Amino acid sequence: AAGPYATKVFSNKKITCTTNTIDNVVVCEMELPMLSSNEQYVLSTYEREITQRNTIARFLEQMTFGPTIESIAALEETGANFEQWIVDQMSLPSTSHRAYWRKRANPKWSTPQEPGSYDHPCSPYSRWRKYSF
Structure with missing residues (x-):
């Protein structure tokens, strides 16, 4: 975690980040604990090229x-x-969602039979509402 994001990752550590006003580079400093003789810190860097x-x-x-x-x-x-x-x-010419919807939402019935059937309310799979428009 580098730059200003390091302060979020290492919130419990003493870390300060400043921006260099000349070349707009972010520089962060952090106090690291002392290590014993068999421990070591490893610093690594990388450069990422965006294609x-x-x-x-x-x-x-x-x-x-x-x-x-x-x-x-x-x-x-x-x-x-x-x-x-x-x-x-x-x-590009503008498109209309409303025109797209209307073209496909209620197409003309192309067969000679009625699109719905009149069933008794007690028939299987019949659906009824208590209101109308």
Whole structure:
């Protein structure tokens, strides 16, 4: 745990984090307990490189309902031009959930028979309500 997150992980230790105003680097200091002669501390560091595909996936995660392999590849072909992607999305015709719903919610009955049947209230599987619209 590095940076400001270290204060949350090591909340019971004395740890201070400051940000260097020149290059905006976070520096943290922590008091470590003294060790016995057969113990030692090991310091390790790593650098993580975020690839272009990771950057594109993060962008699409925030801008869509989730990236697909195809959408990542398509944006990668444009050189990850996020501004142009936004312009292209805004240029698409708008869609309406209401129109989508109405088209599919109550389709016309294509057969000559009645869609419902009149059953007696005591018939198996019949459903009745005590109100009407």
